[in-house]
Amino acid sequence: NAGVTQTPKFQVLKTGQSMTLQCAQDMNHNSMYWYRQDPGMGLRLIYYSASEGTTDKGEVPNGYNVSRLNKREFSLRLESAAPSQTSVYFCASSEWGQGGVGNQPQHFGDGTRLSIL
């Protein structure tokens, strides 16, 4: 029972390089999210997809793009990595709840530790 699977778990990039973080869920959830977690700060939403075919910006979208490939998969792309994007990235998924996604528990992947030199 995999839940939410993120790849890779660790990555080191040089400034200006690009990469894509992959996320897949097997719970048939409608909604998926990408967060970043930095020391001393709460999880912050980068982008989300309320349902297949839609994506929207969250609190900190600059420097990122996303693709909701299908209902299972939601990828996050850094086109030109910057040191400020060094962080731990979490993908999560949930059902769509009445009144919004905040009324449903979220299921998280194990995270990707990304360092940009």
Add this chain to the structure above:
Amino acid sequence: KNEVEQSPQNLTAQEGEFITINCSYSVGISALHWLQQHPGGGIVSLFMLSSGKKKHGRLIATINIQEKHSSLHITASHPRDSAVYICAVPHLGSQGNLIFGKGTKLSVKP
């Protein structure tokens, strides 16, 4: 935007102690979430509640809607409870996406 404040930021307890972690928010909500982040980094949802109290094993979550306050209690704490506990509430806009507190780091000593 809803603001979420947790206290304390850090908490050290002896095994067996009763633990309380607090969460306050600024705007009325439909549901409040408590999550646990293990030392290895993984995050799991513990509770989602909109009123009253919920219990799971040694963990109890309570919420007071009028006071905009929630508490997470751990009874008979154990070293394996050592983790970061995170409170989250829905954003007023943004389709109810969650806003997260900074977390409370709990360390339980044997």
